[in-house]
Amino acid sequence: MNTVSPPASWRSVLPHLDEPLPPDQSPESPAGGSDGVAVNLPFALVRQSTQNREFWDIPAEVFDAYRAFRPTPLWRARRFEDAVGARVPIYVKYEGGNISGSHKLNTALAQAHYYAKAGVKELVTGTGAGQWGTALAAACAMFGLRCRVFMVGTSLQKKPYRGTLMRALGATVHASPSDLTDVAARVGGGVNSLALAIGEAVEYAGRTEGAAFCIGSGETYSILHQSVIGLEAIDQLAELEATVDSVVGCVGAGSNFGGIALPFFADAATTGTECPRLVAAESSTTPKLTRGVYAYDKTDATGVSPMEAMYTIGSSYPIPDSHSAGLRFHGAAKVISAMRHRDQVTAQAVGQVEALQAGQTFTRSEMVLPAPESGHALAVAARLAADGGSSRGVVACVSGHGYLDLSAYQQLLDGELTTEPPAEQALVTAMDRLQPVPGLAIAGSGHAF
Amino acid sequence: MVIAESRLSLAPEEIHDDEPLNGDLLHLNSLGFVGMLVHLEDALDVELPDDLFVGRTFKTVDDLVDVVAEGTRGTEALR
Numbered sequence: 001m002n003t004v005s006p007p008a009s010w011r012s013v014l015p016h017l018d019e020p021l022p023p024d025q026s027p028e029s030p031a032g033g034s035d036g037v038a039v040n041l042p043f044a045l046v047r048q049s050t051q052n053r054e055f056w057d058i059p060a061e062v063f064d065a066y067r068a069f070r071p072t073p074l075w076r077a078r079r080f081e082d083a084v085g086a087r088v089p090i091y092v093k094y095e096g097g098n099i100s101g102s103h104k105l106n107t108a109l110a111q112a113h114y115y116a117k118a119g120v121k122e123l124v125t126g127t128g129a130g131q132w133g134t135a136l137a138a139a140c141a142m143f144g145l146r147c148r149v150f151m152v153g154t155s156l157q158k159k160p161y162r163g164t165l166m167r168a169l170g171a172t173v174h175a176s177p178s179d180l181t182d183v184a185a186r187v188g189g190g191v192n193s194l195a196l197a198i199g200e201a202v203e204y205a206g207r208t209e210g211a212a213f214c215i216g217s218g219e220t221y222s223i224l225h226q227s228v229i230g231l232e233a234i235d236q237l238a239e240l241e242a243t244v245d246s247v248v249g250c251v252g253a254g255s256n257f258g259g260i261a262l263p264f265f266a267d268a269a270t271t272g273t274e275c276p277r278l279v280a281a282e283s284s285t286t287p288k289l290t291r292g293v294y295a296y297d298k299t300d301a302t303g304v305s306p307m308e309a310m311y312t313i314g315s316s317y318p319i320p321d322s323h324s325a326g327l328r329f330h331g332a333a334k335v336i337s338a339m340r341h342r343d344q345v346t347a348q349a350v351g352q353v354e355a356l357q358a359g360q361t362f363t364r365s366e367m368v369l370p371a372p373e374s375g376h377a378l379a380v381a382a383r384l385a386a387d388g389g390s391s392r393g394v395v396a397c398v399s400g401h402g403y404l405d406l407s408a409y410q411q412l413l414d415g416e417l418t419t420e421p422p423a424e425q426a427l428v429t430a431m432d433r434l435q436p437v438p439g440l441a442i443a444g445s446g447h448a449f
Numbered sequence: 450m451v452i453a454e455s456r457l458s459l460a461p462e463e464i465h466d467d468e469p470l471n472g473d474l475l476h477l478n479s480l481g482f483v484g485m486l487v488h489l490e491d492a493l494d495v496e497l498p499d500d501l502f503v504g505r506t507f508k509t510v511d512d513l514v515d516v517v518a519e520g521t522r523g524t525e526a527l528r
Contacts, residue, residue, distance in 0.1 A: 038505075039505055039506070039507065041483060042499045043483065043498070044499055046486070049484075050484050050487050114499065117499055
C-alpha cells in the first residue's frame, strides 16, 4: 500500500534541456490576415510552455480535483511478469481510475481551470479515440464550462459509449468529418484523422462568441501537467525500495509518455544520477518517432496554427480505418521530439494485435482492463523485461482503462484484428514536402534529417 | 521584440504605431504574439492578467502597447 501524497507542484523538464526548443513558425495560412492576431489561450498556459521555470504550484482548485483520484496506484505486476516471461520486475502506474478513465484528466482539469479563469464560456476540441474529449467534458463539468467535441467519426462509430459518456457529462459531440465546418467540406468525405477533427474544432471555436479551442495532449503545458504521474511514481518506487532502468509510456502526441518519463529525466539531472532509459511506445500505424522525420509540420488540418518542430509522418498521412486504438496523431510533441532528436528518449513501435494481446494478458493476470493505447506500453514493457533490454526493472504507465474500448478486444477475440504497417509510398508522399528542422545539434547516432 | 518575432532586420523607428501586426510588414501568429508578451512581462517586471487576452484580437502595434499599458496598470493596482 502506497502512502505517497499527490505532488503540490508540477515539474517542468525545460530547464534541463541543453538548448531551447526550436521556435514555432508562422502558419501556412495565418488566421485573420489583415484583421489582426487573435488570442484565445490563457496566459498562464503560455508561461508554462515558454518559461524555464522548473516547479509550478498546482492551483488549489485543480489540486482539490486531483485529490478525488490521486495518488494513482503503482504496483509490481508479478502475475503479468510471469505471463510474459519477465526476467526483471515490471511496475505499473495506473491512471484509469477516474471518471474520464485516462491520464488526460490531469491536464484537462488544469486547462479548464485556466480557461474558466480567463473568462471563456465554452471549450471546443478534437479527439481521436475519445479519451481527450471525455476528459475535457469532465473537466468542463467540474469548472462550469460548456463543452463541444469533434471526434474522429470512425472511432465514434466503433466506441459509441465514449460519445454517451461525453454527453452524460454535458458535452455536445459531433462525428468528424461533420457538416458544420468549411475545413471538413474542403477535404471531402472519407478522411478520418485527428488532424481534421482538431481542424474542425479550431474553425468552430474561431467563429463562436465566448468559445475557445482547447488542444489535447501535445502541448508543452499539458506535458507539464502530466508530470504528476512521474513525480508520484518516483516517490512510490522509492517507498517500495525499487529501482528501474526503463520507463515506458505510450505516445499519441506525448503527454502520457512525457508525464511518466520526463520527471525521471529532471530528477536524474538534478541529483546527478543516471537517467533510466525512457522508451516511447507508439503505434506501428502512426510511427512518427521510429519512421518519421524531424521537420516542421502542421498540428491540425486547417493550416492556421503555427508550424511546430516535431517528429512526424506528415499531417496529410491517411490513417487507415482499421486502426482500433488511439495514438492516431501524426506527430510527437515538440519537447518529446527535441529529446528524441538528441537521443534522450528512445522509441519502439507496436502493432495493434501485439498491443491488444498484451492488454488481454494484463487483464487476465492483473485483473485490470487496460486501454488499447496502454497495451502498447505493456507490450514494450514485456519486451524489455523478457529480452534483456532491461537489467534492473521496468515501470510502465497504464494510461487508462479499456471498458469503453471493448469493441477492439472483441475484434481481437474474434480474430478480426490485423496489424497494417503504413504503406511506404504513402509515408514518403506525406513527408515529402516537409521542411527539416535546422540548427539543432544531433547527439548520438541521430535519425532521419 | 515585434521586429524579432517577425524575423525582420529593421530599426524600431521604422515601425509605426498603426502598423498591422499581421500584414505586409509584420507577421505575428497568436502563439508567437503571446510568447512575446511573456518576454515583455520579464523585461518590464509586470504580470499581465489572463483575462486581458482570451477572445481579443490585436490589429496594430498600438493595440499591443495598449494591452501592456492596461496590464501594467492592473499590476500596479495590485501592489
